[in-house]
Amino acid sequence: MDNHDAVDAIADQWARVRPDLDTLPMVVFGRIYRLAAAMRSKVDKAYAPYGGMSLGEFDVLATLRRSGEPYTLSPRELTATLMITTGGMTGRLDKLERAGLLTRSPDPNDRRGLRVTLTDEGRELVDQAVGAGLAQQRTALEAGLTQEEAEQLAGLLRKLLATTA
Numbered sequence: 001m002d003n004h005d006a007v008d009a010i011a012d013q014w015a016r017v018r019p020d021l022d023t024l025p026m027v028v029f030g031r032i033y034r035l036a037a038a039m040r041s042k043v044d045k046a047y048a049p050y051g052g053m054s055l056g057e058f059d060v061l062a063t064l065r066r067s068g069e070p071y072t073l074s075p076r077e078l079t080a081t082l083m084i085t086t087g088g089m090t091g092r093l094d095k096l097e098r099a100g101l102l103t104r105s106p107d108p109n110d111r112r113g114l115r116v117t118l119t120d121e122g123r124e125l126v127d128q129a130v131g132a133g134l135a136q137q138r139t140a141l142e143a144g145l146t147q148e149e150a151e152q153l154a155g156l157l158r159k160l161l162a163t164t165a
Helices: 006-017 024-047 055-066 075-082 086-098 120-144 147-163
Strands: 103-107 109-118
Touching: 006 024, 006 086, 024 055, 024 120, 055 086, 055 103, 055 109, 055 120, 075 109, 086 120, 103 147, 109 120
Parallel strands: none
Antiparallel strands: 103 109
């Protein structure tokens, strides 16, 4: 069985024109990028039945849900956690608030601040969506790796991420 993939083909092309290059980093990160893009598409489709929610909108709701009761954070806390711009966050919050999935209210401790709170409807929706997204991810893992291999890969990726973040 030939396991040669598109990333190998790219590395082979570089090897022909630049045999002096060590393309292992390109191979590793090329596969990570392609895997992330493929899974993002699959997970986006898994979230779509839940109010047409995108991955970015899911991330906002999931961050509020993971924060625990009372499922409330400031926009600044959300922005820092999700690593997006304040403008991007405002757009997501506007859409999710219009859909009744969260509310924004004045921060009682800061006259200039706001608090973002997950509604009951938002909590129910994100609880369903997280299950659908995890099912897509589990299917992908189980199709290609054993449980032990998946755990080993998770550890290796954690180690690599720690050195690059």
